[in-house]
Amino acid sequence: MNSVDALVDSLREKLPSDELTQLEGRFSYPLNDPLEKLNGIYRAQNHLTRSQVNEIVQWKTGGRDGERFVKENKDDEVKQFTEAAAHLADNYTEFPERAADCLKSMKRVHYPVASAILTAWNPNEFGIIDIRCWSALHNLTGLKKFNRGKRTLFKQDEFRLYILILRRWSDLGGVTPRLIDKALWQYDRETSVRR
Numbered sequence: 001m002n003s004v005d006a007l008v009d010s011l012r013e014k015l016p017s018d019e020l021t022q023l024e025g026r027f028s029y030p031l032n033d034p035l036e037k038l039n040g041i042y043r044a045q046n047h048l049t050r051s052q053v054n055e056i057v058q059w060k061t062g063g064r065d066g067e068r069f070v071k072e073n074k075d076d077e078v079k080q081f082t083e084a085a086a087h088l089a090d091n092y093t094e095f096p097e098r099a100a101d102c103l104k105s106m107k108r109v110h111y112p113v114a115s116a117i118l119t120a121w122n123p124n125e126f127g128i129i130d131i132r133c134w135s136a137l138h139n140l141t142g143l144k145k146f147n148r149g150k151r152t153l154f155k156q157d158e159f160r161l162y163i164l165i166l167r168r169w170s171d172l173g174g175v176t177p178r179l180i181d182k183a184l185w186q187y188d189r190e191t192s193v194r195r
Contacts, residue, residue, distance in 0.1 A: 004161070004164050004165060005168060007141065007143075007165060008165060008168045008169045008172060010140075010141060011137075011140055011141070011165070011169060012172060012173060014140050015140065015183065015187065017173040017174060017175055019183075020173065020175055020179060020180060020183040021175065021183075023182070023183035023186040023187050024175075024182040024183045024186065026186050026190075027182040027185065027186045028186065028189065029182070029185060032059060033059065034052075034055040034056055034059055035056070035116065035119055035120045035123070035178075038052055038055065038056065038120040039120050039121070039122075042082070042086070042120050042121050043121070046083055047078075047079045047080075047082045047083035048078065048079070048082040048117070048120070049075065049078065049079065050069075050070060050073055050074070050079075051070075053069070053073075053078050053082065053106070053109075054066050054069055054070050056113060056116050056117055056120065057069045057108060057109070057113055059116070060112055060113050060128070061108075061113065065108040065113075068107075068108050069106075069107065069108040069109075072107035072108060073107055073108070077105075077106065078106060081102055081103055081105050081106050082103070082117065084102050085099040085100075085102040085103045085114075085117065085118065085121070086099075086121050088102055089118055089121055089122060089125065089126070090122075093125065095160075096118070096125075096126065096159070096160060096163040096164070097156050097159055097160045097163075099118055100115060100156075100159055101114075101156065103117050103118070110153055110154065111129050111153070111154040111155075111156075111158075111159045112128065112129055112130055112154065114159075115127065115128045115129045115159065115162075115163075116128050119177075119178055119181075123176055123177065123178035125163075125167065125177060126163060126177055126178070127162075127163070127177035127180055127181030128181045129154055129158070129159055129162045129163075130181070130185055131148060132184070132185045132188040132189060132192075133162070133181055133184040133185050133188065134146055134148055134154075134158070134162070135148065135188045135192055136184040136185070136187045136188040136191075136192075137162075137165070137184065139187075139188070139191060139192060145161075163177070166180050166181060
């Protein structure tokens with residue numbers, strides 16, 4: 001048994017599928033989640049436009065980076081990066097960080113926004129990495145690797161571990177990575193004192 005399997009087994013004991021589903025049902029992230037709408041569009045176009053990615057940037061950053069994203073990224077580059085990321089996501093599933101790193105080539109896109117874009121592409125393979133989800137993993141496991149401290153940016157190895165955890169949990173629990181990330185976010189919201 002590898003370390004991800006052992007970690008997921010422990011997490012599943014603490015949050016079985018029925019509890020994940022209940023937590024996801026109470027999910028209360030700010031409204032206007034564009035991911036479901038953009039999933040069909042992304043699939044049909046095989047890329048996203050700058051304005052479509054900006055919807056995700058605005059939503060995920062609470063509006064902080066939207067204006068700068070539009071100013072600092074060109075339409076054709078956004079199309080190129082989102083198309084390449086979709087290809088990488090589908091063809092290199094064992095390396096989810098490749099698709100995210102491709103998206104991070106755009107300015108104002110870090111792992112949380114990249115994970116949201118990838119979740120719009122395929123919520124059955126990706127979920128959104130977020131400080132609340134990471135904090136939930138820390139609270140559920142007590143492991144130091146999930147203690148963020150004062151750092152604000154996620155690293156590549158943290159993104160990879162997170163996606164592998166979500167995928168394995170999804171495989172064993174019969175729920176999507178997106179449902180799990182919503183449940184983790186809500187779990188942290190309900191159980192943690194906000195910093």
